[in-house]
Amino acid sequence: MMAHLPFLPVLIPLVTAVLLLVAAKADIEVKRGISALALGILVTAALAQLIVADDGSVRVYRLGDWPAPYGIVLVLDRLAALMVALTSVLAMPVFLAATSGTDSRGPHFHAFLQFQLMGLNGAFLTGDLFNLFVFFEILLLASYGLLVHGGGLQRARAGIAYVVLNLTGSALFLIALGLLYGLLGTLNMADFGVALQKVAPEDQGVVAVMCALLVTVFLLKAAVLPIGFWLPQVYTAATLPVAALFVIMTKVGVYALLRVTTIGLMAAPFTADLLQPWLTWLALGTIAVGAMGMLAASSLGLVVANLVLVSGGTLLLAVAEPGAQSIAAALYYLVQTTLVTAALFLLADALARQRGDAEDQLAAGPPLQNYTFLGLMFLVFGVAACGAPPLSGFIGKIMVMQAMEGSVHPALIWTALIVSGFVAALVLARAASVFFWEPGAPGIAVKPVVAYVPAPGLMLAMILLTAGIVAVSAAAAPVASYTRAAAEQILARDAYVSAVIGDPAAVQREKRP
């Protein structure tokens, strides 16, 4: 069983999704039961991976037992384990929140959710670039289904734009992979770095362009400035529990960029500085656009979608200048920002349920029913989101700022991080006063109260995420030391290469024309 551990986070959702498709006509309670059971097993497997991977060795799982670089491998190291664990843990509150009504608006919600988890976990675990493409497509196809779940013209329109954009992105991905295979003769990630070192000088230009194309595709997924404008529209068109799950999808882009940079691009001198100096500027621009988007947003969902842009920009600041400290800081920030933004999406859902036609718009609405609970949640998530002490947002931001001390433009980066935090605080404080204070304030017309439908799943989901955020804040030292170890592990290229393909010189290679 332990030998198959790296494959379980892909296998469990796959089997569950197929079961759910077979049971498509079954009662929603049955589907929820199957999905919940599978999630429980998945979280257990993901946490087991997290513990197993902490011994520092790189575990390789050969699919079909073909040795790399000829066969496809899954690779379990600390970074992959961390991302899989985050995805699986995030899936629980998303599932709970969806059981409060969202999942019964269409027949296949839970099947799509499981396929999405399969694609996400596969993308984090795979050690092969083409296999990464395949898992990207699986998670995208599931996300298309989840996005239009619930119906309506706005969702269909956002769906078309999203599908077209991602199909174009996939075409670019395939162009890069096709030419890289043609030039390097390998698509295995470990072998990719080795092959980059042997590229003949006359081919280096083409190879560098193809690597840049690959980076572009990952930046499209991570929603960076010139190609990130799709994000707010798509995230606000989706139902809010789905938007909470989509938060992890931009992180897949960041992860893929980090993995390909550390294992591949940094191995050869002519690709090592491919990301500099432009990525820092794009990341800063993304933070600026996200901050402006937050100020202009008309609904809480849109505020949070722009917050996702800001956090993506913050992560890329660290990835642009990869070092042990900056990657460690980025990974800690990634974990906490994923939990916090997902929590805010769920909170927006909870608020929208009690405000009738006003939904989560930042406009006067009916008074809330259980405002003590919701207000408390808003306080916790808001403090964590804008990076105020004592919660994880503050710790994450401090870590990123410390790591950026030796970067090219520390003053600029610090300013961007602090100002975007202030903007988030301002916008969230304004939203809180609209939601919680204005309905009862003197001089404002009282709107009729919307009938309150209890949503126990959604409440439980928010409590779980609060517990997660508090845990990441209170256990900041162990989490940070894990991310530090993960950062050092992915920077130690040779250990990864020897675990996956053994001695690179001993690999038999065909002669290419």
Add this chain to the structure above:
Amino acid sequence: MELLVSVALGVLTASGVYLILRPTTFSVVLGLTLLSYAVNGLIFFGGRLKAGAPPLSVPGLANQTDPLPQALVLTAIVIGFGMTAYLLAVALKAKSESGTDHVDAGETR
């Protein structure tokens, strides 16, 4: 032969990009189809052009072609086909709800 293939792929890509930028969903779908043809061709020809060589790895056989791009292109074709089918389904749904095929249909300003 190389020149002919390159020009064909270039024309396919250019037509695909032009169609993707058109304002009706139907042209966008056609454009994506052309683009995916071009990409599939590119992957296939990335394994080098060789006539009369089997895509097999047989020890001692001198004239053979790389089988991997053929496997890759097969995967890419299947995925591209599925995605296009899904896109058509969503586009039809949007058309039936808004009554027009324009990409900005139902935009509220």
